[in-house]
Amino acid sequence: MARTGDRPARTPQVLKGMRDLLPQQMVLRQHVIGTFRRVFERYGFEPIETPVLEYLDVLTGKYGEDEKLIYHFQDRGGREVGLRYDLTVPLARFVATHRHELVFPFKRYHIEPVFRADRPQRGRYRQFWQCDVDIVGTASMLADAEVIMVWIDALSAVNMPNFVVHINHRKLLQSMAQVAGVPEAQAATIHRAIDKLAKIGRDGVHAEMVNHGIPPEAADRVLDLVALEGEPAEVLAELRRRLAGNQLAEEGIADLENLFRYLGELNADPAHYQLDLSLARGLDYYTGPVFEAMVKEPNIGSLGGAGRYDHLIGMFLGEDIPATGASLGLERIIDVIQELHLLPQPRTVSEVLVTVFSDEGLEASLSLVSQLRAGEVNAEIYLGERRDLRRQVQYADRKGIPLVAFLGPDEIAAGTVNLRVMASGEQVTVPVSAAAETIDRLLKQERSGDGAAGQ
Ligand code: AMP
Numbered sequence: 001m002a003r004t005g006d007r008p009a010r011t012p013q014v015l016k017g018m019r020d021l022l023p024q025q026m027v028l029r030q031h032v033i034g035t036f037r038r039v040f041e042r043y044g045f046e047p048i049e050t051p052v053l054e055y056l057d058v059l060t061g062k063y064g065e066d067e068k069l070i071y072h073f074q075d076r077g078g079r080e081v082g083l084r085y086d087l088t089v090p091l092a093r094f095v096a097t098h099r100h101e102l103v104f105p106f107k108r109y110h111i112e113p114v115f116r117a118d119r120p121q122r123g124r125y126r127q128f129w130q131c132d133v134d135i136v137g138t139a140s141m142l143a144d145a146e147v148i149m150v151w152i153d154a155l156s157a158v159n160m161p162n163f164v165v166h167i168n169h170r171k172l173l174q175s176m177a178q179v180a181g182v183p184e185a186q187a188a189t190i191h192r193a194i195d196k197l198a199k200i201g202r203d204g205v206h207a208e209m210v211n212h213g214i215p216p217e218a219a220d221r222v223l224d225l226v227a228l229e230g231e232p233a234e235v236l237a238e239l240r241r242r243l244a245g246n247q248l249a250e251e252g253i254a255d256l257e258n259l260f261r262y263l264g265e266l267n268a269d270p271a272h273y274q275l276d277l278s279l280a281r282g283l284d285y286y287t288g289p290v291f292e293a294m295v296k297e298p299n300i301g302s303l304g305g306a307g308r309y310d311h312l313i314g315m316f317l318g319e320d321i322p323a324t325g326a327s328l329g330l331e332r333i334i335d336v337i338q339e340l341h342l343l344p345q346p347r348t349v350s351e352v353l354v355t356v357f358s359d360e361g362l363e364a365s366l367s368l369v370s371q372l373r374a375g376e377v378n379a380e381i382y383l384g385e386r387r388d389l390r391r392q393v394q395y396a397d398r399k400g401i402p403l404v405a406f407l408g409p410d411e412i413a414a415g416t417v418n419l420r421v422m423a424s425g426e427q428v429t430v431p432v433s434a435a436a437e438t439i440d441r442l443l444k445q446e447r448s449g450d451g452a453a454g455q
Pocket residue numbers: 086116118123124125126128130302303304305306327328329330331332
């Protein structure tokens with residue numbers, strides 16, 4: 001490539017926590033997005049879009065202490081604006097804006113980037129994509145069960161092994177705090193501390209609670225309750241005994257009993273969900289069941305977070321509309337897919353490179369590539385100016401194009417094309433009229449791992 005005389009003032013850089021994605025990364029990404037979209041649509045969720053920027057006051061007052069991670073600035077008209085932090089708060093604003101244009105219960109999916117000025121680390125970016133499904137306009141636990149089913153199907157569809165959806169209820173956490181004698185104003189401290197149980201252990205959480213002024217006995221009582229484990233029905237029965245007479249506990253337990261019943265009736269695989277009384281979830285807006293999708297290996301944090309938020313829409317509308325929803329983090333899921341090789345990872349969308357033998361042969365090559373495209377084959381013609389065949393094959397090899405079509409003088413004279421499978425080196429010569437069909441067959445063989453060109 002030609003050099004220009006000017007040197008750039010400095011090497012161009014990408015902002016911390018943000019990334020460029022190369023074509024070979026995008027191929028896998030698009031595949032995963034397409035898979036999620038198909039699962040979401042199978043349940044009747046419909047797509048929407050909202051702007052990346054919102055008025056700042058749309059975003060503030062919803063996330064608790066995480067609010068400090070919102071990117072915000074003044075736009076050129078002097079308005080205070082913020083980049084969306086998740087897709088849930090924009091959805092709540094959207095429902096308030098379009099209430100009369102929507103059919104309720106309203107089910108939407110939304111797969112787009114969100115922004116958080118977080119400290120970048122493994123699995124933690126400043127721009128990342130969330131894949132959300134939400135159901136607005138029903139308080140029925142059936143909606144929460146559907147959302148969990150979508151997660152189970154979506155994660156199964158990308159071959160995610162050993163994932164578990166942890167399930168808890170905000171009201172249970174609140175009732176535990178009440179029963180343990182923790183003052184109302186400190187309930188949020190309890191949630192935040194319990195959320196760290198897996199990370200810092202019982203002693204760490206106990207210390208954190210006590211540091212925040214919670215009496216040590218109260219902290220112990222809460223920690224004893226969240227440590228209960230086992231079959232959901234048994235744990236809920238035990239909780240009903242221990243939290244007897246507490247109104248919030250009764251509501252939370254009744255919700256979870258319904259939720260687990262619906263999951264059973266929807267045939268959810270019990271290996272993929274469990275009651276986890278220690279799950280708190282950070283965000284302030286949750287009011288009911290909360291969920292988190294986790295994998296044991298690799299240690300990458302949660303793949304998805306979710307829950308019911310019956311008062312969030314009311315913050316925009318002045319009138320509550322119950323809602324529940326779930327958000328999968330695309331980046332972490334893709335990191336796991338790559339690390340564990342869960343899906344085939346083609347490096348390119350191209351299926352065949354049509355080579356150009358010479359100026360005289362160009363017309364035949366162009367005619368073939370057009371014919372292949374008309375036959376829905378992803379076919380590219382070699383565009384380099386120097387046309388030695390070695391260079392063309394090298395191009396296909398470096399890009400990872402699985403097939404190369406050769407049209408030399410002999411093939412052109414005979415009306416045939418020579419197809420080479422790059423992985424195995426096998427070649428077949430077929431009439432040009434049969435090229436698309438043969439390519440289809442060769443690609444299927446390649447993808448099934450068979451590799452033999454056959455005839
Ligand atoms: P949250 O909205 O915080 O409940 O996050 C939902 C999901 O988004 C998480 O389970 C992660 O998979 C993903 N996620 C959250 N924060 C980040 C981040 N900084 N970078 C990448 N993915 C994230």
